[in-house]
Amino acid sequence: MKRDFDEISEEEWQQHSFNPSRVLKQPRAPKTTTTRTPPPRRQQPNPSPPIESFAYRRPSKAIESDDDCVVVEDSGSGESDSDVKIVNGGDDLLLDDEEEEEEEEEEAKVVVVRRARVGRRFVIEDEEGSEEDEVEVEEVSSSEGEDGGGGDGDEDVVGMALQKCAKISADLRKELYGSSSGVTTCDRYSEVESSTVRIVTQTDIDEACKAEDSDFQPILKPYQLVGVNFLLLLYKKGIEGAILADEMGLGKTIQAITYLTLLNHLNNDPGPHLVVCPASVLENWERELRKWCPSFNVLQYHGAARAAYSRELNSLSKAGKPPPFNVLLVCYSLFERHSEQQKDDRKVLKRWRWSCVLMDEAHALKDKNSYRWKNLMSVARNANQRLMLTGTPLQNDLHELWSLLEFMLPDIFTTENVDLKKLLNAEDTELITRMKSILGPFILRRLKSDVMQQLVPKIQRVEYVHMEKKQEDTYKEAIEDYRAASQARVLKLSSKSLAKALPKRQISNYFTQFRKIANHPLLIRRIYSDEDVIRIARKLHPIGAFGFECSLERVIEEVKSYNDFRIHQLLLQYGVNNTKGTLSDKHVMLSAKCRTLAELLPSMKKSGNRVLIFSQWTSMLDILEWTLDVIGVTYRRLDGSTQVTDRQTIVDTFNNDKSIFACLLSTRAGGQGLNLTGADTVIIHDMDFNPQIDRQAEDRCHRIGQTKPVTIFRLVTKSTVDENIYEIAKRKLVLDAAVLESGVHVDDDGDTPEKTMGEILASLLMA
Numbered sequence: 092m093k094r095d096f097d098e099i100s101e102e103e104w105q106q107h108s109f110n111p112s113r114v115l116k117q118p119r120a121p122k123t124t125t126t127r128t129p130p131p132r133r134q135q136p137n138p139s140p141p142i143e144s145f146a147y148r149r150p151s152k153a154i155e156s157d158d159d160c161v162v163v164e165d166s167g168s169g170e171s172d173s174d175v176k177i178v179n180g181g182d183d184l185l186l187d188d189e190e191e192e193e194e195e196e197e198e199a200k201v202v203v204v205r206r207a208r209v210g211r212r213f214v215i216e217d218e219e220g221s222e223e224d225e226v227e228v229e230e231v232s233s234s235e236g237e238d239g240g241g242g243d244g245d246e247d248v249v250g251m252a253l254q255k256c257a258k259i260s261a262d263l264r265k266e267l268y269g270s271s272s273g274v275t276t277c278d279r280y281s282e283v284e285s286s287t288v289r290i291v292t293q294t295d296i297d298e299a300c301k302a303e304d305s306d307f308q309p310i311l312k313p314y315q316l317v318g319v320n321f322l323l324l325l326y327k328k329g330i331e332g333a334i335l336a337d338e339m340g341l342g343k344t345i346q347a348i349t350y351l352t353l354l355n356h357l358n359n360d361p362g363p364h365l366v367v368c369p370a371s372v373l374e375n376w377e378r379e380l381r382k383w384c385p386s387f388n389v390l391q392y393h394g395a396a397r398a399a400y401s402r403e404l405n406s407l408s409k410a411g412k413p414p415p416f417n418v419l420l421v422c423y424s425l426f427e428r429h430s431e432q433q434k435d436d437r438k439v440l441k442r443w444r445w446s447c448v449l450m451d452e453a454h455a456l457k458d459k460n461s462y463r464w465k466n467l468m469s470v471a472r473n474a475n476q477r478l479m480l481t482g483t484p485l486q487n488d489l490h491e492l493w494s495l496l497e498f499m500l501p502d503i504f505t506t507e508n509v510d511l512k513k514l515l516n517a518e519d520t521e522l523i524t525r526m527k528s529i530l531g532p533f534i535l536r537r538l539k540s541d542v543m544q545q546l547v548p549k550i551q552r553v554e555y556v557h558m559e560k561k562q563e564d565t566y567k568e569a570i571e572d573y574r575a576a577s578q579a580r581v582l583k584l585s586s587k588s589l590a591k592a593l594p595k596r597q598i599s600n601y602f603t604q605f606r607k608i609a610n611h612p613l614l615i616r617r618i619y620s621d622e623d624v625i626r627i628a629r630k631l632h633p634i635g636a637f638g639f640e641c642s643l644e645r646v647i648e649e650v651k652s653y654n655d656f657r658i659h660q661l662l663l664q665y666g667v668n669n670t671k672g673t674l675s676d677k678h679v680m681l682s683a684k685c686r687t688l689a690e691l692l693p694s695m696k697k698s699g700n701r702v703l704i705f706s707q708w709t710s711m712l713d714i715l716e717w718t719l720d721v722i723g724v725t726y727r728r729l730d731g732s733t734q735v736t737d738r739q740t741i742v743d744t745f746n747n748d749k750s751i752f753a754c755l756l757s758t759r760a761g762g763q764g765l766n767l768t769g770a771d772t773v774i775i776h777d778m779d780f781n782p783q784i785d786r787q788a789e790d791r792c793h794r795i796g797q798t799k800p801v802t803i804f805r806l807v808t809k810s811t812v813d814e815n816i817y818e819i820a821k822r823k824l825v826l827d828a829a830v831l832e833s834g835v836h837v838d839d840d841g842d843t844p845e846k847t848m849g850e851i852l853a854s855l856l857m858a
C-alpha cells in the first residue's frame with residue numbers, strides 16, 4: 092500500500108523530538124480568549140474602489156468545562172483546539188500506506204549534488220542515462236556574496252534569503268497596499284479592506300468563464316475575488332511563486348481555477364498548466380475544472396489509464412509540439428516512485444515548459460530532502476510560476492515552512508545543505524516577526540472566522556474516556572513489563588536518564604504500544620497466548636494460509652507477531668474455530684473509545700446527525716467497522732487502499748445518500764481535500780502529534796456548503812499517553828498562529844514546558 096504523503100518516515104521519526112524548544116508555549120493569559128487581536132483599522136483618505144470588503148472579525152470563544160468533556164466554541168479557525176501524531180512503532184499496526192513511503196524516503200538519497208564553476212547546480216539523476224534525460228536544475232548563484240554552502244556563512248543563509256525577499260516584498264507591498272499612510276502597519280493583504288489593486292472584478296470573471304452549453308454561473312465570494320487578484324498581481328509583477336493558504340474549505344481550488352481561466356482570457360496564456368494533488372482529490376479537481384473552466388482541455392494522467400496517453404504525449408513532446416491539453420492533472424505519487432513508467436512520465440513532464448505548476452495540499456512538500464520535493468522541483472523549476480495551495484502551510488516547525496518557501500521561490504530561499512532546523516528556532520520571536528512581515532505579500536491566508544461570518548459554527552469537544560478494568564490491567568501490565576526492561580537497561584548502562592539509555596526507536600516502540608492499548612487492547616496480543624499461537628499455527632500451516640513453502644516454525648513466528656484482532660481475523664478467514672476460537676462482539680467493546688462510540692452514535696443518529704470517524708491506523712479502522720456493525724449503523728469506508736477511481740464515488744454516495752450514517756476514513760487518505768459536507772459531526776478517534784493533520788480532517792465537513800453547525804469530538808483515553816499527545820499537539824498550533832496569523836505573539840513565559848516523549852516515558856517507567 093502506498094501512503095498519499097505526509098507520513099512520518101522512520102528516518103523523520105528518528106529526528107523528531109518533542110522538545111519544548113520546538114513548540115511555542117501557550118500565551119499565558121487570558122486562556123479563554125483568542126490569541127489574536129484585531130488589526131488596527133486603517134485610515135484611507137481616498138480609498139480606491141475596493142476589490143473586496145470583508146469585516147475583519149475576531150473569533151469568539153467560550154470554554155465550558157463539564158467534567159470529562161471540554162467544549163470550546165470556535166467560530167472557525169480551530170485555533171485553540173488540538174490533536175496529535177502517531178508513531179510507527181509496531182509491526183502489526185500499519186499506518187495507512189506506510190511501508191512504501193519509507194522505502195521511497197530511503198531511495199530519495201540518490202540525488203547527486205554537483206558543483207559547476209559558475210553558480211551551483213544540482214543534477215537529479217533519477218532518469219538513468221542519456222544527457223537528454225538528465226535534468227539540470229541551475230541554482231542561481233546568490234548575489235552579493237551569499238554563502239549557502241555551509242561553514243561560517245551558515246547562520247547568514249536565512250538572514251540573506253530574508254533580505255533578498257524583503258526587497259521584493261517591499262515593492263509588492265507598495266502595490267498591494269498603496270502608498271497611502273496607515274497601510275504600512277499592515278502585514279497582510281487579507282487584512283486590507285480596500286486595496287489600490289484591482290485587476291479583475293466579477294464582471295471579468297463572468298466574461299472569462301462563460302460557456303454556451305452550461306447554465307452554471309460562477310460567482311466568487313468577495314474574499315475569493317481578492318485571492319484571484321492577488322495571484323494576478325504576482326503574475327503581473329513576474330513573481331515566480333505564491334502560496335494561497337486560506338483555511339480549509341474556503342475555496343482555494345475555485346480561486347486557482349478562476350485564476351488559470353483569467354490568465355487565458357486576459358493574458359493569452361492558455362497553459363499548459365500542471366496540477367499536482369493527492370490521489371483522493373484528483374477526480375474532484377477534474378470535476379471543478381470542467382465546471383468552472385469548461386473551455387479548458389483537461390487531461391487526468393494517473394493510474395493504468397495513463398499508459399494510453401503516455402506514448403502520444405511522449406512523441407508530441409519529443410517533436411516539440413504543444414501539449415494537447417491546457418491542464419494536466421497528476422498525483423504526487425508520480426514524483427515518488429522509481430518504476431520505469433514513472434521515470435518515463437517524468438521525462439515527458441520535463442520536456443514542456445509549464446506556465447503554472449500548481450500544487451494542491453502543498454504541505455506535502457515540507458521536506459526538501461525528500462525524493463518527492465526534488466523530483467517535482469526538477470519539473471517545476473522552469474515553470475513561469477509555482478503556485479502552492481495549502482490550508483496548513485506550517486506543519487510542525489519553521490524549517491518545514493521553509494521547504495515550501497524554497498519550492499515557491501528557489502532562487503531566493505535556497506539554503507543548500509545548511510541545517511535549517513538549527514537556524515530556524517521556533518522560539519526566536521524576532522525571526523518570527525521578521526518572517527511574518529516579509530512573507531506577507533507572498534502568502535495569502537484568510538481564516539473562516541475572518542471572511543465568513545455566515546459560516547456555521549464549529550464546536551470542539553474533547554471527550555475524555557475511561558478504561559474499564561480489563562483495558563486498564565492491560566495498560567498497567569505493559570507499564571510493568573517495559574519498566575522492568577528499561578530499568579535493567581538504565582542500570583546496565585549506568586545512565587541517569589531513560590531517554591539516554593533507550594535508543595530513540597525503542598522509545599517510540601514503547602510509546603506506540605501504550606498508544607495501541609489506549610486505543611484498543613485488541614491491538615496488542617494478550618488474549619491469544621503463545622500456546623494458542625502454536626495451536627493455531629499448526630492448523631493454519633497445512634492449509635497453506637502462509638503459502639505451502641513456509642515452515643511451521645516460520646508460521647509460528649509470524650503469528651506470534653500478530654495482535655489479537657489480526658489473529659481473530661485470520662481464524663475467521665480460514666474458518667479455524669476449534670482452537671481457542673474467534674473473538675466475540677463483547678471483545679470489541681473492551682476499549683473505552685468503542686464503548687463511548689456505542690453511547691454516542693445511536694443518539695447522534697436519532698438526532699439526524701451524520702458522522703465522519705477518522706483514525707490513522709488501518710487496523711483500527713477494521714476494528715471500528717466491527718464496532719459499527721455491533722452498534723448497527725450503516726457506513727462507508729475510505730482509506731489508502733481504496734482505489735483512486737472509487738474515492739469520489741464513495742464521497743458522492745455518502746454526501747447524497749442520507750441513509751448512510753457514518754463514513755470511516757484514514758486520516759491520511761481521507762483527511763485532505765475531500766468535501767464531505769453530508770456530515771455534520773467529526774470524531775477524531777486517535778489524534779495526531781501534528782495538529783494540522785487533524786485540523787485538515789475536521790474541515791472535511793466544516794466548509795462552504797455546510798448548513799448545519801459542526802461538532803468535532805476528540806477521543807482521549809484518560810490516564811494514558813493519549814493525554815500527553817493531546818498536550819503536545821495543542822501547543823504546536825500556537826507556532827502556526829504566531830507565524831501565519833496577525834496579532835499573535837510568542838510568549839516565552841508560558842506554562843511549564845510540555846514533556847518530550849522520552850520524558851513522558853521516563854515518568855511512566857522510572858517511577
Ligand SMILES: Nc1ncnc2c1ncn2[C@@H]1O[C@H](COP(=O)(O)OP(=O)(O)OP(=O)(O)O)[C@@H](O)[C@H]1O
Nearest residue numbers: 310311312339340341342343344345482764766795
Ligand atoms: N464561490 C463559490 N461558489 C460555489 N461553490 C463554491 C465557491 N467556492 C467554493 N465552493 C465550493 O466549496 C467547497 C470547498 O471548496 P474547495 O474544495 O475549493 O476548498 P479548499 O479551500 O480547496 O479546501 P481544502 O483545503 O479542504 O482542499 C467545494 O465544494 C466548492 O465547489
